[in-house]
Amino acid sequence: MQASAPQVNPEAAIFLLRAGALRVEVCPEFGGRLLRFWSETRQQPQWLHPISHEEARNGQHVRGGCFPLVPYSNRIRHAQLARPEGDLQLSADPLGAPHxxxxxxxxxxWTVIKHGDGSLAMELMHRADRDWPFEFRAEQFVRLRAGQLELELRLHALAAQPMPAGLGWHPYFPDHGDVDLQLRARRDWPVPADVMPVGSVPLPVVQRLVHLRRHAPRDALVRALSEWDGSAVLHWPSQGCALSLKASRLLRHVILFAPTDAPFLCVEPVSHAIDGFNLQARGLRNTGTRTLAPGQTLRASLRMQPLER
Incomplete structure (x- = not known):
């Protein structure tokens, strides 16, 4: 069985948020996704790889913008979730099958619960199904203030039993062959061909400053890191601008992803390792996974601050 397809709504509302020179477009019905984030300045930089209104409203998968990862991130191997009482079979995702x-x-x-000139709050009520067999409520807050974009996620466990949980975001940043990325991390999760790490290794001190330069020709990229300090900077030398990222303490794993010659680079701040629930069940440490008791809440935040000359 495959996961539910996104709903098509040609009339889906798109909200424009403004604060100073910053602008954000959000389409809550399209998976709570940010479509665009840019500055109304001389350089007109696009801070996210943009999605058009038409692409958002047709309900098809589009690689761009930024979407929330809830109640977990990345893949669960063979769509089987290890539990003490026995594995649970989930729906495979069409783009990640068989996982x-x-x-x-x-x-x-997602449903809008509050909207202002520079802010938007939305929620998702989930009833247990084959995509995720635990009931939960999620909230996402999008705010423009103090020259930056602030994102916040809250995951409320509503199931009667403990629920495995994780959070994160999946932003797509523009990459036309000239983006530089810098961040610091202490552990590497080697990613095999099936994109399913089976463990982690400490990074040598000299490799803990991860400096990634993306220049053509560009090979496919997938890296999974942890014990990340939560900060990263993307720099576009040809435009003379940069973007700093600052993730909250929960998000100490980061996934770097770009297909061959893609016009984007994903830097995904997340709370746990790829297939983390199953790896933890096998006894692996440092997976970053959480379990929420009924009524508990998990919170995460991410700030993106443009830096222009």
Whole structure:
């Protein structure tokens, strides 16, 4: 069985948020996704690889913008979730089959609960199903203030039993062959061909400053890191601008992803390792996975601050 397809709504509302020179477009019905983030300045930099209104409203998978990862990130091997009482079979994601991927949050319409000139709050109510067999409520807050974009996620466990949980975001940043990325991390999760790490290794001190230069020709990229300090900087030398990222303490794993010659680079701040729930069940440490008791809440935040000359 495959995961639920996104709903098509040609009339889906798109919200424009403004604060100073910053602008954000959000389509809650398209998986709670940010479509665009840019500055109304002389250089007109696009801070996210943009999605058009038409692409958002047709309900098809589009690589761009930024979407929330809830109630987990990345893949669950063979869509089987290890539990003490026995494995649970989930729906495989059409794009990640035979694995489950990213949770139902990015494929379901979110509902707006509050909207202002520079802010938007939305929620997702999930009833247990084959995509995720635990009931939960998620909230996402999008705010422009103090010259930066602030994102916040809250995951409320509503199931009667403990629920495995994780959070994160999947942003796509523009990459036309000239983006530089710098961040610091202490552990590497080697990614094999099936994109399913089986463990981690400490990075030597000299490799803990990860400096990635993306210049053509560009090979496919997938890296999984942890014990990340939560900060990263993307720099576009040809445009003379940069973007700093600052993730909250929960998000100490980061996934770097770009297909061959893609016009984007993903830097995904997440709370746990790829297939982390199953790896933890096998006794691996440092997976970053969490378990929420009924009524508990998990919170995460991410700030993106443009830096222009």
């Amino acid at each position: 489950a991927m990213h949770g139902p949050g990015w494929r379901r319409p």
